[in-house]
Amino acid sequence: MADSSMLDDEMRELLESFLVETNEILENLDQQLMDLESNPEDEDLLNSIFRSFHTVKGTSSFMGFEQITSITHKAEDVLNKLRRFELEATSHIVDVLLEAYDWMKTLVKKVEDNDPEPVDFTDTANKLVAILGGNENETASAASEKPSTVDTSNAVDSILGNDAFGEGEGDFSADELAMLEAAFAEVNSGLKSANSSTGDAQKKGAEAQAQPQTSPSPPPTPTPPQSPASQKGGDKKEADRGKRPTRNSSENTIRVDVERLESLMDLSGELVLGRNRLTQITQVLNQDQGKKADTNVDFFRELQETTSQINFITTELQAAIMKTRMVPIAKLFQKAPRMIRDLSKEFGKSIKLEMTGEDTELDRGIIEELTDPLVHMIRNSCDHGIETTAERESVGKPKQGTLCLEAEHEGNHIVIRIRDDGKGINRDAVLNKAIEKGVVSHDQAQQMTDREIYNLIFAPGFSTAQKVTSVSGRGVGMDVVRTNIQKLKGIIEIDSQWGKGSTFTIKLPLTLAIIQGLLVQLHDEVYAIPLSAVVEVVSTDLENVYSVNQEEVIRVRDDVFPLVRLGEVLGTQQPGSDLEDKYVVVVGLANSRVGLVVDELLGQKEVVIKSLGEYLGSVPGIAGSTILGDGRVIMIVDIEELIRNTKSKSATRNVSAHSVVTE
C-alpha cells in the first residue's frame, strides 16, 4: 500500500510481517509441490498450494514487490487450472512450479537483503505461460452460469441474467461498471431496509434472501467446468475436508524473535549465578546459627525453604528456556526430498529417500551449522555412492537406490546417520588418490586400516570422482563437513562396505551451552571431559600399547590411537609416568581420535560451561570451567586443542601423522 501517509514504522512492521509469513509459506511449499507429483489429484493439496501462491501474490502486490507478484501470479494461474483439473500435474509442470518457487525464494531473499536488483525469470515465466497454453483467458471468457435464483431487483437481475456480462478478466466496460454499481447499490439498500425492519420480518427476510444461495445445486444448465457452480463445489469440498495439519499446528505456536530468546538464556544464566550465591549465603548463615542458639529459628527455616524453592524453580526455568531453543530436525531434513528429486534427475539415477526420527529435537544453532554438511553428504551419496540403474541391475541390486536419513537421541547426544545402499567407498581408489596427491606416502599407505583410509576423504580438496560434476567435485569436498562438525564439537564416523553402501554417523551434543561431562581424576584434581567427544573408555592394557615413530599409541581392536597423558599436557605430571591401572578415554572430534590417559573415572555430570575469565586468559588444554554441586570449581578439558596439538606434534617429528591421528 503505497500510501504516503503511512508511517515508516508501520511499513517496517508490515514488511516484517510479510517476510515472516512468506518464509513460512515457502518452508512448506516445495514439499507440497513434490507431494503433488505423486498425488496429482489431491484436491486438498492443490487448494493449499494454490492458496500459498495466491497469498504471496496478494501481499507482495501491496508491498510493491512487482517481480514476486508477477512470478506468483503466473504460477497461481497454473495452479488454478490444476485444481480445476483442467491440467494434470505432470512431472514437467511440477518442475516448472518448483522453478517458480526457487525464484520466489530468491526474490524474497533479495527483499530481506534490501537488494533492489531485479532478477531475470523470463525463462520460467515463459514455461508457465506455455503450460497455460497461451489461452489463460479461456477460463474467463467462458459464458457465465445462468442464475439459479431470481431476485426481485432489476439491476442484479440484469447482470445475472446476462450471459455476456463479465467476459474476460480485467477492465469492465463503462456500461458493465455502471450495471455493477447499480447492482451492488441494490443489494445494499435491500439489506439496509431489511435491517431497519424488525422482528420476524427481518428474520424471515434474511432467511429468504439467503435460502436460494445455499441450495446445494443449481438447475442443470450446460456449465463449463470452470463455471462458478463447479467453483462452489470445489470450495465446499475444501471446507469439508477440514484443515491441513500444517495449518493446525500454527494455532498452538507463536513466533518469537530469536534475540528475545537469547536474552532469556542470558538472564537465566545470571539467575543461576544469583541462586548459587543465595544458596551459599544460606549455608553460611545456617552454620553461624548453629553457634548462636538465641537467633530466630523460624527466620532461618523460612530462608532455607525459600532458597530451596528458588533453587528448584531456577533449575526448571533454565531447562524450560533451553527447550525453547530446540527445534525438530525435520527443519533440516526437509531440504532432502527436493535435493533427492533434483539430483536423481540430474544423474539419471533412481533414488528413494527414507527418513526417520524427524521429530528429534536439537538446538537451533546446531541445525544451522549442520545444513551445509548435510547437503554436501547427501550430494556425495547420490553422486559417488549410489550407482546408476544399469550398474545396479548388473550387480543384482534393486534398480532404485536408497538414501536414509536417520536421527535419534542417544543419551544426551543426537546421532544423525546418512546411509546409502550404493557401491561403498573404494578403498584402493581413495588410497591411490591420496598417494597421488601426496597426502600419504606409499609406506604409510601399507599400514593404514580401512577406517583410516576412509577418513582420508575428509582431507582438504580430496575428491575421488572420476569426472567433475556440477554437484560434487566443486573443490569444497568433505572438508566442509569435517570443519562444521568440528565447530559443533561433534564427531563423525564412516562405515563402508564395498559393493553394499556407506554410512556416515554424526554424533553431536544436544546444545552448546550445557554439556554432559565425564568427570575424571588426575592426582587430586577433577576434570570434566565433554561426553559428546568421548568415543569409548578402555583400561590400559600394556600389551596394546606400542611405540610408533617415537609416538606412544594404543591399539583398540582394529584402530590405533595416539596416546596422550592428560597430566603431561596440563603440566601436572612428569613425562613417561606409569601406565598401569590407568584408563584411556578415547576422545574424538570430527574424524580425529586420541586416547587420553587418566587416573580415575568418577562419573557423569551435567555442567554449565563458564569461561575462565579474562585474568586467566586462555590456558593450554582447558576449554573452560564449571562448578560442581559441592562448590568445587573444575576445569573442562579442551578436546579440540588436545587433538590439534597431538597432530602438529606428530607432524613436526616427521612421523606418519596419518597412521596415528587418523585423518
Add this chain to the structure above:
Amino acid sequence: MKFLVVDDSPTMRRIVVNALRGFGYEDLVEAGDGQEALAKLYTENVDCVITDWNMPNMNGLELTKAIRGDANFGNMPILMVTTRGLKQDIVEALQAKVNNYIVKPFTPAVLKEKLEGIL
C-alpha cells in the same frame, strides 16, 4: 463502529487494519478464516465484515452465505476484498450478496470509498 477483518494472511489483515486505523476506526477484531469469523460474530458485537475470498476451512463466499443465512446478523454489511478479479467471480460475490467488492491491490482511498458506500 466495530470491524471484523477476515483473512488467512496476517500480512493482509495488517494492511487492512492499518488502513482502517488510518480512517480513525480503532475497534477492530481479526479472524484467520470463515469459521473463526463466524465464531467471532457471535462473541463480538461486530458492525461490519471485511473478508478475503480464498481462505482455508471456510472461504469468504461461504462465510457471506453463512452470515446471510443467519437471522442474528443476516444483514451485516460485508465487503469482499480479494485478488479474484475475474468478472464471473464478482458476479458470484454479488449473487451471494456481498455489499461490495474490492480487487487487490487497492489504495486506502478506494477502501474508504467502498466502506462509506455500504455503511
